[in-house]
Amino acid sequence: AHLDLYRQLHLLDCVLHRVRTRGRAALLVVHDVNLAARYCDHALLLNGDASVLHGPMREVLDERSIERAFRHPVTRLAGPAGPHFVPT
Numbered sequence: 001a002h003l004d005l006y007r008q009l010h011l012l013d014c015v016l017h018r019v020r021t022r023g024r025a026a027l028l029v030v031h032d033v034n035l036a037a038r039y040c041d042h043a044l045l046l047n048g049d050a051s052v053l054h055g056p057m058r059e060v061l062d063e064r065s066i067e068r069a070f071r072h073p074v075t076r077l078a079g080p081a082g083p084h085f086v087p088t
Contacts (some may be wrong), residue, residue: 012039033070038081041047045069061085 003011008064012028016039019026030036036043036057043060047069052062066074066085074085 008035009038033061033066033085037083037085047071 001059010083012035014021028036028040040057042055043057045060045065051064052069061083063076063085073088076088077084077086
């Protein structure tokens with residue numbers, strides 16, 4: 001928590017590289033949908049105590065589901081590391 005952008009990405013790159021080279025899985029709990037979009041294969045999107053959607057990232061993270069979870073409109077942008085969502 002409270003890491004600058006460089007350290008967030010560096011830490012997740014290191015952890016997930018180590019996990020994947022050992023043939024293991026990792027559970028990542030984040031509030032930043034852009035980090036989830038970049039690093040996760042599957043997601044459970046929550047709104048309070050209720051599940052909004054779960055499954056593969058391409059099915060879970062879209063504008064409609066994020067807007068339902070965070071109660072705010074977003075725009076999806078294409079980025080070199082995958083989709084990026086910004087509030088609108």
